[in-house]
Amino acid sequence: MFNRLKRLPRKRIIPSLLLAVILVGAGLFIFFAYPQWFGVNVPAGDVPVQRVLVVAPHPDDETLGPGGMIARAVKQGTPVRVVVVTYGDGFAKAAQAFTGKRSLTAADYRRLGEARRLETIRAMETLGLPEKDVIFLGYPDGGTRRLWYNNWDCSHPYTGINGADRVPYASAWKPGAPYCGESVVAALTNIIAEYKPTDIYLPDPGDEHPDHWAVNAFVQYTLAEMNYRANLYTYLVHRSYWPEPLIAEPGKPLRPPKEMLGIGTKWREVPLSKEEIDLKSRAIHCYATQEKVMGPFLRAFIRSTELYGSFNVPVIPNRSEPPALSGREDFASLVRDARTDTSFYRLFYRLERLPDLSAVGMLRQDDRLWLVLQTEQPLSTRVAYRVDMRFFFPDGKVKRLDYEITGRQVQVQTPAPNNLDLPPAQVEGDAHRLLIAIPAGQLQGARAVLMDGETYLGKIMFDKTDYRLFDF
Numbered sequence: 001m002f003n004r005l006k007r008l009p010r011k012r013i014i015p016s017l018l019l020a021v022i023l024v025g026a027g028l029f030i031f032f033a034y035p036q037w038f039g040v041n042v043p044a045g046d047v048p049v050q051r052v053l054v055v056a057p058h059p060d061d062e063t064l065g066p067g068g069m070i071a072r073a074v075k076q077g078t079p080v081r082v083v084v085v086t087y088g089d090g091f092a093k094a095a096q097a098f099t100g101k102r103s104l105t106a107a108d109y110r111r112l113g114e115a116r117r118l119e120t121i122r123a124m125e126t127l128g129l130p131e132k133d134v135i136f137l138g139y140p141d142g143g144t145r146r147l148w149y150n151n152w153d154c155s156h157p158y159t160g161i162n163g164a165d166r167v168p169y170a171s172a173w174k175p176g177a178p179y180c181g182e183s184v185v186a187a188l189t190n191i192i193a194e195y196k197p198t199d200i201y202l203p204d205p206g207d208e209h210p211d212h213w214a215v216n217a218f219v220q221y222t223l224a225e226m227n228y229r230a231n232l233y234t235y236l237v238h239r240s241y242w243p244e245p246l247i248a249e250p251g252k253p254l255r256p257p258k259e260m261l262g263i264g265t266k267w268r269e270v271p272l273s274k275e276e277i278d279l280k281s282r283a284i285h286c287y288a289t290q291e292k293v294m295g296p297f298l299r300a301f302i303r304s305t306e307l308y309g310s311f312n313v314p315v316i317p318n319r320s321e322p323p324a325l326s327g328r329e330d331f332a333s334l335v336r337d338a339r340t341d342t343s344f345y346r347l348f349y350r351l352e353r354l355p356d357l358s359a360v361g362m363l364r365q366d367d368r369l370w371l372v373l374q375t376e377q378p379l380s381t382r383v384a385y386r387v388d389m390r391f392f393f394p395d396g397k398v399k400r401l402d403y404e405i406t407g408r409q410v411q412v413q414t415p416a417p418n419n420l421d422l423p424p425a426q427v428e429g430d431a432h433r434l435l436i437a438i439p440a441g442q443l444q445g446a447r448a449v450l451m452d453g454e455t456y457l458g459k460i461m462f463d464k465t466d467y468r469l470f471d472f
Contacts, residue, residue: 046270047069047199047231047233047268047270047308049069049072049073049076049078049199050078050198050199051078051079051195051196051197051198051199052069052070052073052078052079052080052081052197052198052199052200052201053080053081053082053083053191053192053195053197053199053200053201053230054066054070054080054081054082054083054200054201054202055083055085055188055200055201055202055203055215055219056082056083056084056085056203056215057084057085057086057144057203057209057211057212057214057215058084058085058086058088058116058141058211059084059086059087059088059116059117059119059120059136059287060088060116060119060120060123060284060287060290060298061084061203061212061235061237062082062084062120062123062124063120063123063124063127063280063283063284063286063287063301064235064237064284064298064301065201065203065235065236065237065301065306066201066233066235066306066308067123067127067279067280067283067284067301067306068270068272068276068277068279068280068306069201069270069306070082070124070127070128070129071127071128071275071276071279071280072272072273072276074127074128074129075128080129080133081133081134081135081191081195081197082120082124082129082133082134082135083135083137083188083191084117084120084134084135084136084137085137085139085144085184085211085215085218086113086137086138086139086140086141086144086211087110087112087113087114087116087117087136087138087141087169087172088112088113088116088141089109089110089112089113089116089140089141089160089161089162090109090140090141090142090143090160090161090162091112091141091142091293092104092161093293094112094289094290094292094293095108095109095111095112097289097292097293098111098112098115098289098292099111099112105163106161106162106163106164107163109161109162109163110162110163110164110168110169112289113138113141113162113169114169114171115289116287116289116290117136117169117171119286119287119288119289119290120134120136120286120287121134122286123283123284123286123287124283126279126282126283126286127279127280127283128279135173135191136169136171136172136173137167137172137173137174137177137184137187138167138168138169138172138173138174138175138177139167139177139179139183139184140158140160140161140162140164140179141160141161141162141211142160142161142210142211143158143160143161143179144184144210144211144214144215144218145210145211145213145214146158147179147180147181147183147184147214148181148214148217148218149388149415150415151179151180151181152180152181152182152415152416152417152418153180153181153182153416153417154178154180154182154183156180157178157179157180158179158180159179160179164179165178165179166178166179167179173187173191174187181218181416184218185218185221185222185225188218188219188222189222189225189226192222192223192226192228193226197230198230198231199230199231199233200219200223200230200231200232200233201233201234201235201308202215202216202219202232202233202234202235203215203216203234203235203236203237204216204234204235204236204265204309205217205220205234205466205467205468206236206239206260206263206265206466207236207237207238207239208238208239208240209237209238212237212238213464213466213467216234216467217450217452217467219232220450220467220469221390221398221450224390224392224448224450224469225392225396225398227392227394227447231310232310232311233308233309233310234265234308234309234310235306235307235308235309236256236260236307236309237301239257239260241257242257243300243301243303244300245300246296246297246299246300247296247299247300248281248299248300248302249300249302249303249304250277250281250302250303250304251304252303252304253269253271253303253304253305254269254301254303254304254305254306254307255269255307256307256309263466264311264312264466264468265309265310265311265466266309266310266311267307267308267309268307268308268309268310269305269306269307270305270306270307270308271304271305272303272304272305272306277302277303277304280301280302281299281302284298284299284301284302311468313448313469313470313471314468314470314471315470315471315472316362316363316364316449316470316471316472317363317364318363318364318365319363319364319365320365320366321365322365322368322370322435322437323363323365323370323372323435356375356376356377356455356462356463357373357374357375357376357385357453357454357455357463357464357465358374358375358376358432359372359373359374359465360372360373360374360387360451360452360453360465361374362449362451362470364440364472367439367440367441368425368426368437368438368439368440369437369438369440369443370435370436370437370438371387371389371403371424371435371436371437371438372433372434372435372436373385373387373405373433373434373435373436373453374432374433374434375432375433375455376432377432378431378432379407379429379431379432379434381406381407382457383406383455383456383457384404384405384406384455384456384457385404385405385406385434385453385454385455386402386403386404386405386413386453386454386455386456387402387403387405387451387452387453387454388400388402388451388452388453388454389401389402389403389449389450389451390449390450390451391443391446391448391449392446392447392448392449392450393445393446393447394445394447398418399418399420399442399443399446400416400418400419400420401419401420401422401438401443402414402415402419403424403436405434405436408427408429408434410423410424410427410436420442422438422439422442424436424437424438424439425437425438425439446472447471447472448469448470448471448472449469449470449472450467450468450469450470451467451468451470452464452465452466452467452468453465
């Protein structure tokens with residue numbers, strides 16, 4: 001080979017080498033910049049189904065994620081109930097296609113919501129599930145994150161793009177329920193207490209759609225507040241450049257993006273029978289309003305398998321000494337790659353790498369709780385780091401603590417009545433790690449905490465850890 005290269009004219013060798021370098025470089029850039037394009041093998045297996053509850057953010061998610069499982073459970077005679085949190089009435093592009101209008105009114109969005117509800121009913125009947133086992137809550141499409149963060153208190157409800165600040169649909173589970181976080185938890189609590197599911201299917205906390213990760217957080221919150229134990233299986237719908245390709249491939253498995261590994265989720269592929277694949281395909285075609293605007297995306301979920309994640313609940317370690325700035329520490333950590341809403345910001349993130357949050361954790365030490373924040377790149381004063389914590393107590397009370405950190409300054413945020421105004425007792429840090437000592441007095445006796453970390457440049461969220469529950 002070398003001798004043949006030597007015999008080639010120099011003017012042919014140099015362009016060939018340059019082309020090879022460019023191709024290799026482009027391949028490496030794509031691999032590291034967009035790892036979600038490269039699916040990975042995960043263990044195959046089944047998921048147990050005894051008394052199933054599926055929680056979906058929008059009409060169609062219940063089919064895209066666990067549609068095959070629903071068909072299997074119904075055929076086996078397993079009780080199944082589906083809860084759809086919104087009517088999917090906030091999707092402007094779908095509303096324009098549905099109404100044929102460019103300028104939309106609140107009534108147009110509500111018309112879309114009613115149409116999407118009927119689509120879900122037809123899809124579930126296709127899978128064998130009757131209408132009586134499908135519940136629509138009617139909370140605001142595109143606003144679920146707001147209910148989780150800012151509009152928790154029902155005295156300050158959120159107003160959706162549908163023009164309402166409470167559930168406007170007579171067909172909903174509880175018409176008139178206010179658009180607030182407390183109301184969502186109350187609805188989920190009542191449904192879970194009455195139905196008593198053993199297996200709950202919910203959106204993955206790593207889903208990039210805010211409604212999806214917020215619904216996951218609401219379900220985790222509700223279960224923790226109730227101290228209710230069930231098997232949880234997460235399904236992924238929205239992740240940049242996933243699934244690929246955007247065509248139906250009933251002979252190929254659905255695999256997680258590479259970047260979704262190593263963050264505490266155990267993925268498994270559940271093989272579907274030919275009948276289950278066919279039923280799921282037919283159910284997907286029931287969502288006419290969505291096929292008009294995102295048909296290839298919907299059909300990309302017609303695969304030979306369904307993908308489910310699960311995770312253990314770690315215990316926050318108790319140490320006699322405070323954590324050290326240097327070296328590895330035994331704290332319960334969360335690791336997440338960047339998530340953004342557009343490819344422009346994702347490219348900007350890849351170039352800047354400032355907002356990359358590598359871990360958020362906590363450990364207990366005497367009368368303090370140490371919050372640990374780690375970053376890939378040195379901590380920057382340009383970046384706001386936020387940590388949201390919900391503490392659960394044996395008497396059913398929940399206390400909330402929100403911190404925003406810029407530089408070494410920690411500000412307590414109080415967006416809800418149950419927020420604690422609890423400034424840190426101590427703040428230490430180096431280039432990549434920040435340690436925040438929280439006085440444990442008001443938190444004594446807490447049995448669990450649900451927490452996440454986020455980074456912002458201005459008002460743009462660049463990175464976010466999954467919400468995870470930790471036991472004390």
